[in-house]
Amino acid sequence: MTEPQSPVTGGADQAPPPPPPTTMPTAPAPAGPALGQPAPAQPGWGQPAPTQGWVQPAQVQAPGHAMLRVIVSALFMLAAGVLTLLPAVGFVVGGSKVSDYLNNDQFSGLGDAVGGALIAVGAVMLVWALLEILSALGMFVRRSWGRALGTVVGLFGGLFMTLILFGSLGALRAADTVSSTGAGGAVFVAIVALVFLGYWFTLFACITGGTHFRRT
Secondary structure, three states: OOOOOOOOOOOOOOOOOOOOOOOOOOOOOOOOOOOOOOOOOOOOOOOOOOOOOOOOOOOOOOHHHHHHHHHHHHHHHHHHHHHHHHHHHHHHHHHHHHHHHHOOOOOOOHHHHHHHHHHHHHHHHHHHHHHHHHHHHHHHOOEHHHHHHHHHHHHHHHHHHHHHHHHHHHHHHHHHHHOOOOHHHHHHHHHHHHHHHHHHHHHHHHHHOHHHOEOO
């Protein structure tokens, strides 16, 4: 018996095994936006956002002008208060002196009447002078109470001086029809007109000078 022989390998007519397939590496695909989310904005020029229309800027009053008006009116109030204080003290002191001088047997009731009237006028002038000085100090230190007090004093002072001005002008015209009054009447009317303008200017400065005052 003969043994089986193994098949012959590596013959010339046998084809070599095919090479393994080569695969080229591919770049990962860019991740897109998730579902329901907007795409990110691309760099570069973009369309500008729509404007809502032209809005007029707020007109702010320059604080320097308001401060200048308030300072000028405060100086006027201080000068008017001092000039009113001096005759007020004179009326009070003079009223008491007149009452003592006329209080005798011949003028028993006249001294008290005249002296009491002078003292009353002096007391009113004294209170008014103190209000003017206090309002001037309040405006100098930029307090809101100084503005309020200056408004009240300017209003009542302007109304009072309006009556005095019209009365003095009427008296001056009536006196000119009779005789010449000279320069005295014209000077008095000029002083009254100056005080008249000062009170009304103080009222205007306190109303429009809100940027100058502090709330405290």
